[in-house]
Amino acid sequence: MSVLTQRLNRLRCTYSVLLRLYDKGSYVQQMIASSERGFSNHLTCTSYIYHVARKPHQRREFAVLSTDQQVDRQRTPNGSEKPKSQKKTENEYAHSFFLNSVNYSMTVMKPIRTYSHVTNEEALGLLKQNWSLMTSEEILSAIKKLSYNICCNKDDCISPIKYINAFNTLDIEKLNDNDLMAIMRYLVPFQSFLNHGFYNSFCERLDKECVKRFVQLNINEMLLLCDVMYQIMRYKKSEYIWYCMRKLGNKPQKLTSKQLVQVLFFLNLCRKTPINMYELEYQLERCINELSINELAIAALGFFKTGTRIRNIIFLEEIMKKTIAELDAIDSVSIGGITKLIRYSMQLQTIPTFQKLLKLLPQYVPRFTLMSLIHIVHAAAKVALYDEDLINEIIKRFNNEIETARLKDIERLIFSLSTFNIDPNNSIYSNVIEELRATWDTSRAHEISEHPQVASCILGYLAILNIYPTDLIERVMAPSYLHKICKGNYIELSREYSVLDYSLRLEVPEYNGPFLKSSLCSFLDKKYFKEYSHGPESSRRKRLSTDVLQTCQELFNTTSDISVIRLLPHYATPDIVFCLDEQNQLVPSEKYLSQFPSSDIIHVNEKAPENVRWIALVMAPHGLLIRNNNLPTGLLAAKLRQLPIIGYTPIMISYILWEKCTSPQEKCDYIKELVFRTNEKLSNK
Structure with missing residues (x-):
């Protein structure tokens, strides 16, 4: 072994010992040595019997810490082993990341790893006592023992009903601040009771008590207590966390990059943000290079879950570029979180960078979970950005795992396809x-x-x-x-x-x-489809339709009998419709078209003029053409397929070809070529 290798090994050993001393040896350490310190990736697991003397009137408590975490494995077709996929929610993943990172050791409560064996008989004896008469010290001791009992007897636990009287009569107001914080640490194992009303009521009382006492802590203490509340209440809304986020979020310049990530994690839990998120976006942009890609993903979920778009296009591109640069290091949950924020915040200017990201992803498909892959393809579909290799790989993966896919995953995939x-x-x-x-x-x-x-x-x-x-x-x-x-x-x-x-x-x-029912169809028509006609004049779709209409009016030298109307009520974009005879002359059509309610399909029936051709110019603006090949998206293709069924000849007006016509005369020639050539072909049939 070389001298350099020996010294590196000594450094790794020294580093793990320092970590044990730093955390006082009270729980298992699992740390990956930081590359910034020059260490290679190395997982250090320690295990030993730990004992500590408690107060004189209490007995000694012992605990044996497990050596490592068992991982179930399964065989791959070639005989190798791979870990079974364990689905984690995004919040569970984020909190697990904090627990396993030394950067958050001061603001995250580690799990209790030291506990004595408390039998069910002893626990039942505690629950039968009158908790309203207990002293603070007795309450702390009782909660601690009940917590140990839950940890020791997971397969033979006491019915939650037995806890009702104790938690309903527990007077937390008489506890001092230190005792209250100590009790909260031991309440984490009780989170399995969250489906029971008595425990939820207790958590609400505890939450309000924290608001009364602990809103003036320093930043690290506040984040630590928020973490404790999260572990106790999980997905229940916490008033204390909400107040803390309002206080910390209003002065983001005082937060370190790591504290900012945690604040965004807690804002994710709040859902409705109590602060101006743009300030956090600005601060996150400033410290993006101090964060790993997985930390950035946790922060991204804070924006997405609060319904906040990234406003700064340059920052959104920086997120994409960082994702591209660190694809080898990104976790599956992280890529899902980042692509959700990209989808929600996407701007036309950022599409080229997103396309570069999509080009690199096919080789990573086997490493990501199906749910994350669905988020990726969903983001691509949002801007009609098609990557054949990526889509084919995801389809193969989905076909193999369809039985385990969520219904929402199926919906998003079919929407994208x-x-x-x-x-x-x-x-x-x-x-x-x-x-x-x-x-x-x-x-x-x-x-x-x-x-x-x-x-x-x-x-x-x-x-x-x-x-x-x-x-x-x-x-x-x-x-x-x-x-x-x-x-x-x-x-x-x-x-x-x-x-x-x-x-x-x-x-x-x-x-x-x-x-x-027809009344329901009319309601849906008003809710989803009639809004288009009242959209802003500056929209690209509106401009394209208006420009084509003016060109048609110039071509036929009239403003009548050229209608802008929705022939099919289940499509929002109206069509430009007119009627031509065999000599390519306009035939009056406005009266016929105007007789139909907006929620009816406008068929060409026996009441329509005879020996004529009904032309429907179908607009194909941004968003209705696939960006890579300029073919119509599924919705536009369906419209082009259905219009002939009701008697119209659809002619697609692509915004790409239209914008190549620079003068009014070129636009007239373009429409004339499309319409008259089509009409002649139909007449010759």
């Missing part, structure tokens, strides 16, 4: 349909009952691709199923119901199942 207009003959669609059929009343029954809207959206996205599993559609169109979703309040229905209803009428004439 419908956006990219992926071939309806792809096996992924039949696999999804068969999975839903096989599990609707069995393994997914509870999931569908909890999220009925999600299942209906899946079928709505399939309809965009001209895929209609009518047996499943009949289920979601049934009045009883609609009631599950909205319970009489139809504002909860998604726009996919409108797409599904109208598409069935057009493309599945043999369908005999239930449809939506």
Whole structure:
């Protein structure tokens, strides 16, 4: 062994010993040596019997610390072992990251690793006492022993009902600050009681007591107590955490980079932020180089979960570039968190950088969880940015793991594939349909009952691709199923119901199942689709439609009988519609088109003029064309497919080709070429 290697080994040993001394040896240390200190990645696990003398009237307490954590493994096809995937929520992942990082040791409460064995009989004896008469010292001792009992007897635990009297009569107001904080440390094992009303009431009292006493702590103490409250209450809203975040978030310049990450983690728990998030964004941008990619991902979730977009485009690009640079180090949960924020904050200027990120991701597909991959493809679909290699890899992965995929994951994937207009003959669609059929009343029954809207959206996205599993559609169109979703309040229905209803009428004439009521169709039309006509004049879609309309009016030298109208009520973007005879002359059409209500499909029927061609110029603005190949997205392709069914000849006006026409004459020539050539072809048939 070389001298250099020997010295490095000594340094690693010295470092682990220092860590033990730093934390007073009260729990297992698992630390990865920091590359900044020049150490190679090295996992240090210590285990020893620890004992400590307590107060004279109490006995000595002993605990044996486990040597390491057991990881179940399974064999891969080639005979090697790999860890079984253990699903962690984003919050669990973030908190676990804090626990295992030395950078957060002062602001995170480590799990209790030292406890004595307390039998159920001894615990029941404590619970039978009158807790309202106990002294502070007796309360602390009792809570500690009950906590030890829960830790020791997880397989034979006492019924939570036995704790009701004790927690209801426990007077926390008479405890001094030190005793109250000490008790809170031992309350963490009781989090399994969170589904019981008595424990929730106790947590609320404890939370309010902390607000009264501990809002003037220093930053580290405040973050530590917030962490304790999180471990006690988990996903219950904490008033104390909310007040602390309001105080700390209003002066982010006083926070270190690590403290800022923790603040954003707690804001994630609050959901509704009590502060101006732009100040935190500015501070996070300043310290981005001090954070690892996984810390940045935890911070990103703080923005996403509070519904806050990244306003600074340069900062958003920096996040993407840092992700690209550290793809080898990023965790699966982290890539999911970052791509969710990217999707939520995406601007047109940042798309090229995002495209570079997508190009690099196919090789990492095996390393990320299916849920994270769905977040990635969902972000790509948001801006219609298609990467064939990535999509193909994700489809393969999804086909292999479809049985374990959440219903929400299926919905997001089908939405993305419908956006990219992926071939309806792809096996992924039949696999999804068969999975839903096989599990609707069995393994997914509870999931569908909890999220009925999600299942209906899946079928709505399939309809965009001209895929209609009518047996499943009949289920979601049934009045009883609609009631599950909205319970009489139809504002909860998604726009996919409108797409599904109208598409069935057009493309599945043999369908005999239930449809939506006409009044409900009108309501959905007003809610989701009529808003477009009242949008801002400066929008790109509006400008394209207005420009094409003016060109058509100049071409035909008239402002009448050229209508801007929605022929299909389940598409928001209106079309420019006119009628031509065999000599390419305009035929009056406004009167005929105006007789239909806005929620009706405008068919060309026997009342329409004869021996004419109905032309529909379909706008293809930004967002309705796939960016890599300029082909129509699924929604636009469905519209082009359905217009001929009701008697119109659709002609797509691509914004890309339109913007190449620099003069009014070029635009007139472009429209003339498209319209008259199409009309001549139809006349010759």
